Each structure stands twice: as structure tokens, then as C-alpha cells.
Amino acid sequence: GAGVSQSPRYKVAKRGQDVALRCDPISGHVSLFWYQQALGQGPEFLTYFQNEAQLDKSGLPSDRFFAERPEGSVSTLKIQRTQQEDSAVYLCASRVGQLEQYFGPGTRLTVT
Amino acid sequence: AQSVAQPEDQVNVAEGNPLTVKCTYSVSGNPYLFWYVQYPNRGLQFLLKYITGDNLVKGSYGFEAEFNKSQTSFHLKKPSALVSDSALYFCAVRVGRGGGADGLTFGKGTHLIIQP
Numbered sequence: 001g002a003g004v005s006q007s008p009r010y011k012v013a014k015r016g017q018d019v020a021l022r023c024d025p026i027s028g029h030v031s032l033f034w035y036q037q038a039l040g041q042g043p044e045f046l047t048y049f050q051n052e053a054q055l056d057k058s059g060l061p062s063d064r065f066f067a068e069r070p071e072g073s074v075s076t077l078k079i080q081r082t083q084q085e086d087s088a089v090y091l092c093a094s095r096v097g098q099l100e101q102y103f104g105p106g107t108r109l110t111v112t
Numbered sequence: 113a114q115s116v117a118q119p120e121d122q123v124n125v126a127e128g129n130p131l132t133v134k135c136t137y138s139v140s141g142n143p144y145l146f147w148y149v150q151y152p153n154r155g156l157q158f159l160l161k162y163i164t165g166d167n168l169v170k171g172s173y174g175f176e177a178e179f180n181k182s183q184t185s186f187h188l189k190k191p192s193a194l195v196s197d198s199a200l201y202f203c204a205v206r207v208g209r210g211g212g213a214d215g216l217t218f219g220k221g222t223h224l225i226i227q228p
Contacts, residue, residue, distance in 0.1 A: 042218030042220050055214070091156065099161070
């Protein structure tokens with residue numbers, strides 16, 4: 001079946017612009033996660049949804065980062081007023097039950 | 113707070129030889145442990161997990177890992193390496209059900225290079 005998909009795959013933004021990153025989880029997966037992976041580092045947790053409820057947003061680095069999943073399926077990660085330090089790969093993952101997470105290919109964000 | 117350490121940035125192994133990629137963890141409560149592999153310009157692919165039960169778990173592509181509670185380790189192993197195993201490997205941990213946070217904590221990754 002289809003895996004987790006993310007769009008766009010690549011995004012270049014000028015500093016100060018707003019960006020929106022989309023994640024389509026695996027159908028039927030209740031849980032959805034966002035991670036940020038800086039160059040040469042492991043992914044770092046940003047936020048977690050169970051259906052449409054955002055249960056954990058402790059990893060969001062600032063109030064410029066906002067995530068939503070209004071209908072419990074597709075999720076959008078929005079970054080306002082992008083800064084150079086926001087440049088990273090943003091990974092989305094989904095999960096059924098308490099098992100492993102399945103990751104999408106990521107969106108590489110470059111802020112110039 | 114939970115953490116994962118992968119002490120080796122890079123591991124070099126000759127094709128056909130056994131390989132080990134090391135991982136140690138720190139978590140308050142029962143750990144759920146995972147190994148993922150990342151190929152260039154691709155997302156993370158799940159290899160195997162330890163939730164409970166046998167300490168030796170088997171996963172995809174002939175990989176296995178051994179959970180050692182006393183040493184808080186979860187090393188990844190394979191009896192005979194292939195050149196195609198060359199990739200970036202990540203160990204990850206979370207606290208088990210009811211322990212709170214669901215997000216995974218990852219190590220920094222280990223580059224595995226298999227030489228022909």
C-alpha cells in the first residue's frame with residue numbers, strides 16, 4: 001500500500017517568508033508525528049497528533065512553528081517568518097497502535 | 113529526559129564479515145527501542161524493534177539486535193555484511209505505553225561502510 005507522502009520535497013524560502021509543509025499519512029494511521037533533521041544530525045521530535053488532537057507540541061522550537069491536523073488525516077506544518085536556522089529536513093511519520101513509526105521522504109527546507 | 117548514544121560516527125566492515133553498530137540509551141521506565149536506516153535523499157526505513165519478550169530481535173534484511181537491560185544497550189548486528197548495507201543507521205528510544213511522551217528520541221546516527 002501507499003506509504004507516508006510529503007510535499008513539497010524541496011522548498012527554498014527567503015528569510016522572513018512563511019512556508020507550509022504537507023504530510024499525508026498512511027491510511028488508517030491514527031498517530032502522526034513531525035520531526036526536524038538538521039544536517040548531520042538525528043531527527044528531533046517536534047509534535048504529535050492522535051487523530052485531530054495535538055497531544056504533544058513540546059518539541060516545537062518557537063511560536064513561529066505551528067502544526068495542525070483538522071480532520072485527523074492530512075497534517076500541515078507551518079513556519080512563519082522563516083529564519084536561516086530553520087533550514088533542515090522536516091520528516092513526517094505515522095503509526096498505528098503503539099508500534100513502529102513509518103516515515104515519509106521528508107521536505108528539505110532551505111532558507112536563504 | 114531520555115537519550116540515545118551512538119558512540120561511533122562511522123563503522124567500516126569488509127563485505128562478508130559480521131557487523132555491529134552500537135547503541136546505548138537512557139530512559140525512565142520501560143524502553144521501546146528501534147533501529148532505522150536512511151539512504152541518501154530518502155526517509156527513514158524501519159528495521160526492527162524491541163518492545164518486550166526475547167532479548168534478541170530479528171528484523172529486515174538479515175539484521176538483528178540484542179537488548180541488554182543491565183548495560184542499557186541495543187546493538188545492531190548482522191552475521192555477514194553486504195555492500196548494499198552501506199547507509200546511515202539510527203537508534204531510537206521511547207518510553208513504553210503509559211510512560212508519557214510518544215515521540216522518538218534518536219541518536220546522531222552511524223555511517224556504516226561496507227568495503228568490497
